[in-house]
Amino acid sequence: MTSPLQIELKAVNKYYGNFHALKNIDLAVPSGTFVALVGPSGCGKSTLLRSLAGLEETSGGKMEIAGVDVTDMPPRKRDVAMVFQSYALYPHMTVAQNLTYSLRIQKVAKAELRAAAEKVAASIGLTELLDRYPRELSGGQRQRVAMGRAIIRNPKVFLFDEPLSNLDASLRVQMRKEIRALHDRLGATTVYVTHDQIEAMTMADHVVVLRAGVIEQQASPMTLYERPTSKFVAGFIGSPAMNFIEGKICDNGTSVMLEMAGAPKLDIVQKVTPNMPVTVGIRPEHIRVAPSEECDFSLPVTLIETTGTMSYVSLGTAPELSLMLTDRTVFSVGDNIGLVVDKARIHLFDPKTEQAIT
Amino acid sequence: MRRIMMSVVDGKGFDLILVGAALIFLFLFSGLPLLYNILMSFQEVDMFSLGKFFRPFVGLDNYRALLSQPAFWPIMWNTIVFVTCSIGGQFLVGFSLALFFNLNFVGSTFIRGLFLVSWVMPGLVVGAIWNWILAGDFGVLNYFLENLGIIDEKIFWRSDINYSLWAVIITNIWLGTAFNMILLSVGLAGIPEDVYEAAELDGANAIQRLWTITLPMMRSTIGAVVSLGLIFTLQQFDLFAAITSGGPANSSNVAQYWAWELSFRQYDFAKGAAISTLMIFFVMFAAIVYVRSTKHEVRG
Ligand SMILES: Nc1ncnc2c1ncn2[C@@H]1O[C@H](COP(=O)(O)OP(=O)(O)O)[C@@H](O)[C@H]1O
Ligand SMILES: [Mg+2]
Numbered sequence: 191m192t193s194p195l196q197i198e199l200k201a202v203n204k205y206y207g208n209f210h211a212l213k214n215i216d217l218a219v220p221s222g223t224f225v226a227l228v229g230p231s232g233c234g235k236s237t238l239l240r241s242l243a244g245l246e247e248t249s250g251g252k253m254e255i256a257g258v259d260v261t262d263m264p265p266r267k268r269d270v271a272m273v274f275q276s277y278a279l280y281p282h283m284t285v286a287q288n289l290t291y292s293l294r295i296q297k298v299a300k301a302e303l304r305a306a307a308e309k310v311a312a313s314i315g316l317t318e319l320l321d322r323y324p325r326e327l328s329g330g331q332r333q334r335v336a337m338g339r340a341i342i343r344n345p346k347v348f349l350f351d352e353p354l355s356n357l358d359a360s361l362r363v364q365m366r367k368e369i370r371a372l373h374d375r376l377g378a379t380t381v382y383v384t385h386d387q388i389e390a391m392t393m394a395d396h397v398v399v400l401r402a403g404v405i406e407q408q409a410s411p412m413t414l415y416e417r418p419t420s421k422f423v424a425g426f427i428g429s430p431a432m433n434f435i436e437g438k439i440c441d442n443g444t445s446v447m448l449e450m451a452g453a454p455k456l457d458i459v460q461k462v463t464p465n466m467p468v469t470v471g472i473r474p475e476h477i478r479v480a481p482s483e484e485c486d487f488s489l490p491v492t493l494i495e496t497t498g499t500m501s502y503v504s505l506g507t508a509p510e511l512s513l514m515l516t517d518r519t520v521f522s523v524g525d526n527i528g529l530v531v532d533k534a535r536i537h538l539f540d541p542k543t544e545q546a547i548t
Numbered sequence: 549m550r551r552i553m554m555s556v557v558d559g560k561g562f563d564l565i566l567v568g569a570a571l572i573f574l575f576l577f578s579g580l581p582l583l584y585n586i587l588m589s590f591q592e593v594d595m596f597s598l599g600k601f602f603r604p605f606v607g608l609d610n611y612r613a614l615l616s617q618p619a620f621w622p623i624m625w626n627t628i629v630f631v632t633c634s635i636g637g638q639f640l641v642g643f644s645l646a647l648f649f650n651l652n653f654v655g656s657t658f659i660r661g662l663f664l665v666s667w668v669m670p671g672l673v674v675g676a677i678w679n680w681i682l683a684g685d686f687g688v689l690n691y692f693l694e695n696l697g698i699i700d701e702k703i704f705w706r707s708d709i710n711y712s713l714w715a716v717i718i719t720n721i722w723l724g725t726a727f728n729m730i731l732l733s734v735g736l737a738g739i740p741e742d743v744y745e746a747a748e749l750d751g752a753n754a755i756q757r758l759w760t761i762t763l764p765m766m767r768s769t770i771g772a773v774v775s776l777g778l779i780f781t782l783q784q785f786d787l788f789a790a791i792t793s794g795g796p797a798n799s800s801n802v803a804q805y806w807a808w809e810l811s812f813r814q815y816d817f818a819k820g821a822a823i824s825t826l827m828i829f830f831v832m833f834a835a836i837v838y839v840r841s842t843k844h845e846v847r848g
Contacts, residue, residue, distance in 0.1 A: 245745050266751045278742035282764045291760070292750035339750070 194257070196221040196379040197242065197347060202251035204237055204403075211237045213403045215251070219381070219396070224373050226394035227383045230426070234403040235383040239349050242381065244268050256346050271340035272349040275356065277332045279324040285311070285335050286320040292343045310342045314372070330361050337369070341376065348373070348380040354389065366393055387427050391415070399423050421469060421544040424537055430474045430502060433511050436541065437470045439463065446470055446538070450507045454487035457533050462547055469544075471537035474502070474514040478530050479521075485528030491521055505529075582828070589821035598817065610822040619798050619806075626713055627782075627802040630720075634784075635777040637721035642728025642773075649729070650736045660733065667726040675790020678719040682706055682791070709799035712792045716800055719787050724780060728773050735769030736762070771841025778834035782827060803827055 197219035204212035211234050219225050227235045240246040242253060244265035253261045260268050280288050286307040287294075293303055311317045314334050324332055333353060340348055350369070354362045370393045373380050384390055390397045391411040398408040399422075407414060407423045418424035424432050436449045443464040445455045462468065482488060489505040496502075501519050505511040505527075513529070521527050538547040589610055591603040614620055649660045666674070681688050684704035693699045705715040739762065747757050763770070785804055788794055794801035794809065801809075803823055811820030 243745075243749060245748070265745070265748045266753060268749075270749065272746070272749050274742050274746065276740070276742050278740070278746040280743060280746070280761065282767075291747070291752075295751045295756055295760075339746075343750070 193220040193222055195219065195254070196223070196256055197225075197381070198252075198254040199242070200252045200254075202238075202241065202253060203249045204234075204241055204246065205249045211403050212241065212248070215405060217398065217405070217408070219379060221256075221379055222377055224370065224380045224382065224393060224395045226390035226397045227381060227400060228385065228387055228390040228397060228426075229400035229406075231385055233400045235385070235400055236351055237403075238400070239272075239351050239381060239383050242347070243270050243272050243349055269343075269345050270347040270349055271343050271345040272351065273333075273336045273340055273353045275352040277324075277336040279332055279335055279339075281324050284321050284323055285316060285327070285338075288324065288335055289316075289320075289338050289342050291339065306342055310338045314338050314341070314368075329356055329358075330365070333357060333365065337372070341372070344376075346379070348378050350380065350382040352384055353382075354384075355386075362389075369393065388429060391427065397427075399426060417546070417548075418537065419546050421471065421539040421546075424471050424539070424546070428473055430512050430514060432471045432473050432537070433477075434509070434539075435470045435472070435511070437468050439466045439468060441465065446536075448487070450487070451489070452487055456486055456531055456536060458536055458538065459534060460538055460547055462538060467541055468547065469539040469541045471539060472511075472531055473535065474512045476532040476535045477511075477513040478532075479513075479515065480528045480530040482528040484530065486531050488526050488528045490526050491523050494519055494523060585821045586825050586828075588818060589825045591818060593816075593818040593821075595815055606818075610818045611826075614819055614822050619801070623798060623801050623803060623806050626798075626800065627804075630713060630717055630784075630802050631778060631781045633717045634720045634724065634781045635774060637717065638724035638728045638777055639770075639774060641721060641725045643732050645725065645729040646732035646736055649733060660729070663726040663729060665726075666723060667730075669723075671723065671784070671786025672790050674719060674723050675787045678715075678722070678787075679706070679791060682715050682719075706792050707796055709796055712796060712800035716787050716791050719791060720781065720784055723787070724777060727780075728777065731773045731776075732766070732769060735766045738769075739765050768841050772838055775834045775838035775841065779831055779838075782831055782834070 195218050197217065199215050199217040202212055202215040202217075203210070215238060217225075227238060229235055237246060241248045242255075244260065244263060248261065251261070252259065255268060255270065280291060283291065286304065289307045289310055290298075290303045293306060298306070307320060308317065311320055314337060316331070316334055316338055319327060319331060319335075324335065327335065333356075336353070353369070354365050357365060366389060369382075372378075382389075382393060391414075394411060396408065397411050397414055399406045399414065401422055407419045409417075414423060414427045418427060421434065425434065437446045438449070439446050439458075439462045440455060441464050443462060445457045446462075446468060447453055447455050448470060456470070489507055489511065491503060492506040492510070493504040494501055495504075496519070499516065501515045503513050503515060503519065505513065539545065540547055588603075590605060590607060592606045592609075593603055597603045645660075645663070649656045682705040684690065684702050684707070687705070689705070690699070690702045694702070703711055705711045743761060743765075744757060747761050752760060782804060785808065788800065788802065788805040792800040794805045798806075804827065807820045807823040807827070809820075810816045810823065
C-alpha cells in the first residue's frame with residue numbers, strides 16, 4: 191500500500207489478571223482504510239478497540255497512531271473518537287451540547303459552537319433535534335448523535351464498538367451504508383468492531399478475524415471468503431455457514447471420499463498426500479440440485495426454509511448438510527434429491543490443526 | 549365493612565385507604581401540634597393557662613417581644629452560620645469521601661459501610677465523645693493542632709465565646725458527613741462509566757469531567773442532600789445540649805435551642821412557640837427545594 195500507516199500495532203498484549211485477552215496483536219492500517227474487527231463474543235474485540243483508544247492499559251507491545259507512539263498516552267491526547275455500543279451520550283445535555291462537548295472542552299468560541307453543531311447535524315439528519323435531550327430520542331437518533339459527536343472532532347481515527355447492535359434489522363442495513371458513506375466522504379480511518387460477519391464483509395476494506403485474543407486471519411473480505419486459512423474463519427465468514435464433512439483423500443491423490451452414505455468421491459484441485467484424512471468444507475451456495483444421473487451424491491430433504499428470494503434446504507446426513515437455492519424448489523421434505531458440488535470451490539482442512547490445505 | 553374488605557381484595561380503593569391512613573397519622577401527630585404551636589404563638593400563655601385551649605389573643609405581641617430581645621439577632625445570625633457551615637462542611641467532606649470510595653478499591657464497600665456508624669449514633673452520645681475531643685487542656689483536637697503548629701496555645705473550644713459555636717459545627721459536620729457520603733455515593737454510582745469514557749475521549753481531564761459530567765448529573769442528588777441536610781441541621785438540638793448548652797453568653801445559641809430554653813427553662817411558652825413558627829418557614833423552604841430536586845431527575 192502506498193498511503194502512510196494511520197494505525198500500527200506491534201505485538202500488543204493484554205492481560206486481565208491471569209487471563210490473556212490479547213495475544214501478540216500485529217495490525218497495520220493505512221490511512222483512509224475501513225477495518226472491521228470481527229469474531230465471536232468474548233474474543234477480545236472490544237478490548238482491542240479500547241486499548242487503541244487508551245481506555246484499557248495494555249500489558250505489552252507498541253501502538254502508534256499517525257506515526258506517534260501512543261502506547262502510554264491518556265485517551266484525551268490520542269485524538270481518536272469512539273462510538274459506543276450504548277452510545278454513551280451525555281444525558282444532561284441537549285443534542286447540540288452533546289455534539290459540541292469536545293469543542294467546549296477546547297474552549298472554542300461560543301459563537302462558533304452553534305454553527306459547528308448545525309453543520310454536523312445537517313450532514314447526518316439531526317437538524318430538527320438539536321435542542322432535544324437524549325432521553326427524547328429514538329435508538330436510531332441517539333446512534334446518529336453519537337456519530338455526530340465523533341465527526342465534529344475530525345479525529346485521526348474513528349472507533350466503533352458494535353454501534354448497530356441495538357437497532358432493528360432494517361435500520362441496521364441502512365446505517366451500514368450510511369456509516370460507510372460517511373467514512374468515504376470524510377476520508378477517515380475507521381476501526382469497526384462487530385460480531386456480525388455480514389457487517390464486516392459489506393462495510394470493510396480489510397477484515398480482521400479475532401478468536402480468543404489471537405488474529406486468526408486478516409485480509410480483504412473476498413479473500414476471506416475465497417481463501418480462508420483455517421476452518422474457523424471458513425465457518426465464521428459466509429451465511430449460511432460452510433458445511434464441514436469428514437473425508438479421506440483417495441489413493442490417487444486427486445479426489446476425496448466423503449464419510450457419508452454411499453461414500454461419494456469428489457475430484458479436488460489441491461495436491462494432497464494420498465490417504466490423508468481431511469475435513470472437507472463446502473459452502474451451501476456451491477451445491478446445486480441435479481438429475482440423479484449426473485449428481486455427485488443424493489440425500490433426503492429434512493427441512494425447507496423459504497424467504498421468497500432464497501430457500502435454505504437441510505439434508506439428512508450427519509452432520510446435517512445445508513444448501514442455498516435461489517430458484518423455486520420443486521421437491522418437498524422426505525424426497526431424495528441429487529446434488530452436484532462446485533469442485534473448484536471445495537476447501538480442505540487438516541482435521542488436527544484445522545488449517546487449510548492448499 | 550364488606551365493601552371495605554372487598555376493596556382490599558380487588559384492590560380498588562385500597563390505595564386510598566393506604567394514603568388516607570398515612571395522612572391521618574401525619575395530621576394527628578405532626579399537623580395538629582404544628583397548628584397548636586402556631587396558635588399558641590399568638591396567645592398569652594402562662595403556667596396557669598397552659599392546659600387551656602382558649603387563651604387571650606395578643607396578636608403579634610410575642611413576636612415583637614422576641615425581636616426586642618438583644619439576643620434575638622445574634623442568635624439568628626448564629627443559626628445561619630451554624631446551618632450554612634454545617635451543610636457546607638458535611639457536603640464537602642461527604643462528597644470527597646464519596647468520590648474517594650467510588651474508586652472501588654479492595655474493601656471500599658466495607659469501609660464505606662463503617663462510616664455509617666457515626667450517623668446512627670445518638671446526638672447526645674456523639675456530643676459526649678466530642679466533649680473529650682474538644683476539651684481545652686487535654687483534648688485530642690488541641691493536641692493535634694498544636695503539634696501540627698497550627699495553634700500556639702490551647703483553645704478552650706466549649707467555653708471561649710469565639711469558638712463555642714464552632715465546637716458544635718465541627719461535631720455536627722462529623723455527625724452528618726456519613727449521611728451525605730452515602731447518598732452522594734449512590735448518586736455517583738448511578739453515572740454510567742461509559743459517559744466518563746466518552747468525555748475522556750472528547751478531551752476532558754479529570755477536573756473538567758467533575759465539572760461537566762459528575763456535578764451536573766448529580767444535581768438532583770445534591771439538591772436532595774442539601775435540603776435534607778438543612779432540615780436535619782435545623783433540627784439539631786442534642787449537640788447543643790451536650791456540648792455548650794448554647795453558652796457561654798448565647799455565643800453558641802441557635803433558634804432551635806433557644807425555643808426549647810424559652811419554653812422549658814423559662815416557661816415562656818408563647819415566645820418559644822413564636823420562634824418555632826418562624827423556623828417553620830425555613831424548613832418549608834428546604835422541603836420545597838427537596839421535593840423539586842427529586843422531581844428534576846436527569847437520567848438518560
Ligand atoms: N475488565 C475485565 N476484567 C476481566 N476480564 C475481562 C474484562 N473485560 C473483558 N474481559 C474478558 O476479556 C475477554 C474479551 O472481552 P471483550 O473484548 O469485551 O470481548 P468482545 O470480543 O465480545 O468485545 C472476555 O473473555 C472477557 O470476559
Ligand atoms: Mg464487545
